[in-house]
Amino acid sequence: MVIGNYFVYLLLLAVSGCLCQHKNQIRIGVFFNADQKNITYWDAIKELLPETVELVTSPNEIEIVPENDAFSTQKQFCNFIQKTKNERLMAVIGPKSLTASTMIESICEHLAVPYISTSPKPPSVKETPYSISLYPEFRMLSKALAKIVESFDWTSFIILYEDEEGLLKLQDVMKLTHKNKEAKNEHKFFKLIIGGDNRQALKMVRNSNINWIILDCHVDRIASYFEEARNVDLLSDLSRSFFLTSLDAHTMDYTQFIKELNITTIRLFNPAHPVFNRVASRYFDSPKISLNNITVEQALVLDAMLLIGETVNQLKAQNKYLSPRRISCHSNSRYQDSLSIIQEMQEVQLNEVLTGSKLSFASGSRDEFTLQVIELNSKDSPIAIWNSEDPDNIELTRNETEREAEFKRRIAEHNFIVSSRILEPYLMEDPNPDAYKNAKYYGYCMDLMTEISKIANLSFEFRITKDNSPANVVNDLVERRADLGIMDFTITPQRREVIDFSLSFMKLGIGILHQKPIPEESNNKYAFMRPISWTVWFYIWTLSLINSITMFFVARMAPAEWENPKPWDPESKELENIWTVKNFLWLCLGSITAQGCDILPKSVPARVIGGSWWFFALIIISSYTANLAAFLTYEKQDVVIDSVEELAAQSKIKYGLMSKGSTEQFFSSSNDSLYGRLWNNMKNEKPSVFETDNPSGVERVKVTKKGLYAFFMESTGIEYELGKSCNLRKIGGLLDSKSYGIGMPLNAPYRNMINHAILTLQESGKLQQIKNKWWKEMVRGEPCPEDPKQSASLALSNVGGIFDVLGIGIGIAYAIAVIEFLWNVRQLSIEEHLSYMETLKCEIKFACNIFQKKKRAKPVPSESSSSKSSLSDQHEKISIARSIFSKSASLLNLSTHDEHRPDASQVRQRSRSKVSNNHLRVS
Template sequence: MKIVLQNVLWLLFFVAYQYFCLASESVTIGILFNEGSHQSEIALNSTLHKKNTFDQKAFFKSNVLQISNFDSFEASKTLCGMLEADYGIAAVIGLESPTRAILESICNHFEVPYIMTSWRPPTRKQTDTVFNFFPEAELFAQALAEIVKSLQWGSFVIIYETEEGLIRMQEILKLQDYKRNSKQNNILVKQLGPGNDHRSLLKEIKNATENNIILDCKTEHILPILQQAKDQNLLSLHNNYLLTSLDAHTLDYGELDTTANITTIRLFDYNTDDFKNTIRRWELSPFDYYSKRISLEPNQIKTETVLFYDALLHLTDSINDLMYTEKSITPNPINCFEQTKSKNGYIFAAYMKERKPSLSLSGPLKFDDNGNRIHFNIHVVDILDNQVIADWYASNSSLVLRRSSNDTEFAAVANLQKILVNVSSRIGEPYLKYRESEEGKILYGNDRYEGYSMDLIQEVANIIGFRFEFHLAEDKEYGKWDEKKKKWTGLVGDLLERKAQLAVCDLTITHQRREVVDFSMPFMTLGISILYKKEEKKDINMFAFLDPFSVSVWIYTATLYLIISVVLYFISRMTPGDWENPHPCDENPEELENIWDIKNCLWLTLGSIMTQGCDILPKGISSRMAVSMWWFFSLIMTSSYTANLAAFLTKDRMEPTIDGAEALSKQTKIKYGVVDGGSTMAFFRDSNFSTYQRMWTNMLATRPSVFEKNNNDGVKRVQAPKGQYAFLMESTQIEYEIETKCDLKQVGSSLDTKSYGIAMPMNSPYRSAINKAILKLQESGKLNDLKNKWWKEKRKDPSCENFDVEEKSDSAELALANVGGVFFVLGVGIAIAVMLAIFEFLWNVRSVSVEEHLTYWEALKVELKFACNVWITKKRTKPVISESSSSSSHKSDKTDDKSMIHSFLQSAGSFMNLNN
């Protein structure tokens, strides 16, 4: 019953509506629709219903025709048929169509206002009666360029479908001066080929290691292209897309299941109350009551529909305004084959250009003299969180960012938390190594590895809140440009090929790598230094003083010493000059004596070769001749020994030593090298410093090659037993190696300053979050704790801190070990002398006991008592065995005391020159 009553009420309302409307002037509007314009039809019916219901000056009718999208002749016939109608056409609204150029030309020729709602190439042709509610082409291109600049992409690829799309990109192309075959070109331009399969093109872009893509194509082609991009691993976390289609917001991106950053643009904000209320009115249009209704979601409204509604509203409002001013705009029929033109079309078009619209869904409206829209706003939208991140205003050509840096970082972190982050690394202690598993237990995932890199990423992940998994780079390299393959290898290659979101190890931040990937702030600072082997400990030779002469020379010399002594003994006995008067006062002695017994001969020859001389000398001519020859021999031998002794004791110091790069570069005996393809190699190759250039030239010329595959090979080469080789590597790695390898040392200071950082794809949105995490770890001291953990605490081998390695002094001083044999000889000689003295003393005691008829112990007691009395300097020929009484003994003691006092005073007087 209610439905019947509602139908009756609607019928009565419609009759009343027709009655009152017929009293107004009827105005017909021409509408040229194409396929798929259902939303625009709803907007048309709703708008005309509202205008005819509430505005009393004009009654609006519509002449709706379908137009061909491919046949220009057929399209022109359709338009001419519309203009020839008896009631005429006040204005024509045409939607997007490839035949728009011919339609625009016809309407402009007959001065019929023609309203467009689609993009039109820039033109300088005067079009007085043509309007375009789509943004003016050059301003639209400028807006796209400003948006791309705001995204801060260092490089990107433009993928366009038609030539019109390339025209829309003209301002973006001006962001860089293109140079043919230049590696500095950061803009690649690619056109979609025919058909629906574009995987080959996307694979080419992937090989170009480009993450930022501008896609200009039809709305219905966006999702298929993105799906193919996903198949090529071009739709991951670090990929960024800008979709230039103004209807990209109508698509459902959920089926892609991606964390890529997809940015779109649109001319209106469908979240406002005015927009939602307008869409709700379209749904309640009575002209669609008996037809099947569809629900219109604000986010599904196309830009064409919104612009059509704004054009229709602006057109009808302009007609009503003219009606109120009693100006007639009654249209007249026009024959395309005659010269008849619209009577009021030019005036009406001029008024529409000047009139400021009261309401529009697509933002501010303003037209130039050619009917181009020069006032509009473009909203930049992030698809994943459906948030407007920026607005571009054509009125002052400015871009205003809505989302702060914190919001951008928050969104990036949220995306990072949705995925399992792949971390690329390489095996190399202490940064990453294989974990030792328990017996019979198989390890998986991150449990397979341990090290500084693993702990560092774990700490960063705990702060940011993401999950990660380590993967090893296939070629186990840090990352260098392979000229043959024309691609980056190693960890950098994994990032560029989208195999990983992060890369961490002892990866140095270099300008070559920085051109293709991003780095976090440094988590470790270091420099290039020299690793060299410590001088080996040599066996201590206490008899090093014997080295100047060979064993045979020593034997010959000792033998010759004995022979010369014996020969001198016989010569002295034969020559008359060595027989002397024992009593000089007796002029005619009965006997002559010769002092050159074998003992004195041995003493003379020994004193000569020791360069100490002797208190007695020969007097005979022949004996002096023999001694002179012996002296000459001693001079040569002693001088030769002294010279050779200095050379032998310091010969180790004649070996080449290095204390830095300068000393290393000036010698040729010690070879030196670096890791092939590493950052250290690049440092020497690109350095302009003369010392480093000389070192690089020498490394290239040295054969066999001094370049090693990795640090481990370089360390092993330094440790080689016979090889004199120095290895240039990062100071932190040297610290790690010398911590337990006690035969190695670091030479000199660092040659430069460099840093290790966490690598990630270029323009990664989560870079700021990782930087904050590293800064937090640095301030808390966690980075230093991690270094101590893996450089010292986790080492299996004992530390070298307490390892006593004797370093060679740089001075010319001799150590005790070098001359220890001299001390040994001295000690042995003194010991023998003491033993001989004791033997002589005991033999003398025996002689005394025999001569004096005493027991051996009595004689020993007397001699020991005398020897221990150091104050007595004179000795009786015969020792006093006993005294008659104690008084005698006491007297003797007094005599001895007086003698001792007298001796002391005499010595003191002699010292003070008092005896004179």
């Protein structure tokens, strides 16, 4: 019995030795779906296998299984198992479809055959002990995508997806909230129809205010979705940014879209990395395969082959014999693998693979992988790197300067579409039919955009909006048909909700445009009285009377105004004053009419009053003459308005504004009672007082007769119209304060660039130069002559100063008259040897007797009536004798100055003696 056993042992050794002289044969099962390409690399695994191991699988033995037919897949896989007789089934590489993959994986678990998956698996699919997944683990990939999107600093985004599996992959992305709590977080989702028409959904994306779009789809359908997006003008906006979640997106050619879009994606490996180049160049020697176009699936299949080859090497190194084993799908019990190949695979660590620097599967799924974030216009250098070993952080590889340089490059390659409208002087159309594009337009907006383009280094093209409407310019920006909007674009809160604005390039406010009053010849026969108000006329004539009375009293007090009525009789006892109130009235009238008078005052006080009156008359005459021509015409308008309050207080002059503009928004939303009343009046007015645009409103102001229409518009437009037309005027001041800005879509990335250009133009004074060019230098027609200011009736406030001058002159005259009067009283009291008070009383009494035109040369204060008559008789006799003597001497040609004739002093002495004798007699 022992010998028999020994013989059997020797026989087994002999058989074993014979078998050892033959190579171990292994087989690899490869199951693909119909759309998967022939991406197995048998040469790679053959190179790694030891000489004693032979791979018997050929490319012709790749099994194509249906995607969604589990029964057919199970039958086809079991038929493959029946073929495996003398080879060892090392592993099975499964298809990408979830249904087929799940079926094959469950059978491999039953047969204890390692199952290698190179496609993503959703978290709902449970991993089996005999499965290894080379594709990044689903939950880690979702976390990586969320971290990458968070690094973009997107406040809101739109997700375009094909199936629910894509939403599961983006579940962590959907949970993102922006760090800035004031920012509005808005996420929208649109499902794409595979092979269908998605233009309606893409139009909704275009009309939204969200610029950031996440596209999750198969790489083969990215181009078709972009083409549909282009058809609905979704790609024409420079501010749009796309993030592609496909790991193969970098292998596509985006030449036709790259100039229009900012496309960011991720990749599992860097084709430019030295390790990748070394491994890929060793096994990808086919001229049909470019290293830059290697897909993740191709790379993972090669990595799977390398994994199988390295596992076989380790088994051989451990002297483990790869004997074939009989397996069948129809066995009731689960097979056992004595070599534990799946355990050996999980312990393998590869340092040189295509999909990373290291490949290990300690937990059955891939432990470590790296995602690189790249922009498709610069694939060579990633902008960020995420590593599964530190999943909560992301490394940004590009600094601010590099990001700014990249953005400027995109700006330089982009042609900015500028939406505007035709309106003088902002933008006008060249009538030359040969002009095209920007050469077709000129004006303020064209000059402004030209200066901005020089500073920002960008190109642009003007396009006139539909119906030339400001509202359509806003729609162009909202719907992303234009990058910028430049016109008389008022920055309002309502517009800021749907579009962004640059810094203001012009300050303004709402004003009132109205027609100037049209003068006509006056039919009023009393129009000559209008240059001076009736109040002033009353004061003039009243003051003339007062001045005449004042001069009359001053003349009576002034000694110089009392003259000898008989100049031939120096001894005359009486003095005469020619000034009466009537004469002074004549003098005042002559002065006012600039005709003069035949008699003039001689005393200093009377002349002071006269001079003051002449100055008064000079001013009155000059003012009257200057205003007379203007007041020979009158304003045809019945109602004259000079402010918005006066406009609101009347009902004859109608007023309106441009509909659907910022001015309408101002009145409709104003809480001011005055503006609210104006708005209600405009709304209820029949016929309508609203106009479709400002030029129509200006024209209505011009053609409305008698100036019965006023138009609310912005002050810049009023300023321009006043420069063109001399028949218009601006009423009052500005109703508000606002600014013009350049419009752009919400969250436009080039907003700071436009703001910088505007600040530069403002600091250099270029903005004011451009405005002066189109508001002053380029205004059509001759400059308007300066309007003579409408002469108003001279009121007391206009001529009150000359009344003061006249009053001062009268006061000075009175003072001089009083001083002269008192001095004369003193002289008389000394000469006549009378008391000062007695002489003063006598002179005052006589001055107050306004009906007495003559007075005695000397006062007689205390004489009786008899002595008065006696003295009078004596004076009269002396006067008669002197007259007779004078006439006789004249007839005889005798000199009156001979020595026999008494001189004046002698006569005065004699007269005094006689008066003294008379006083003595009376005594």
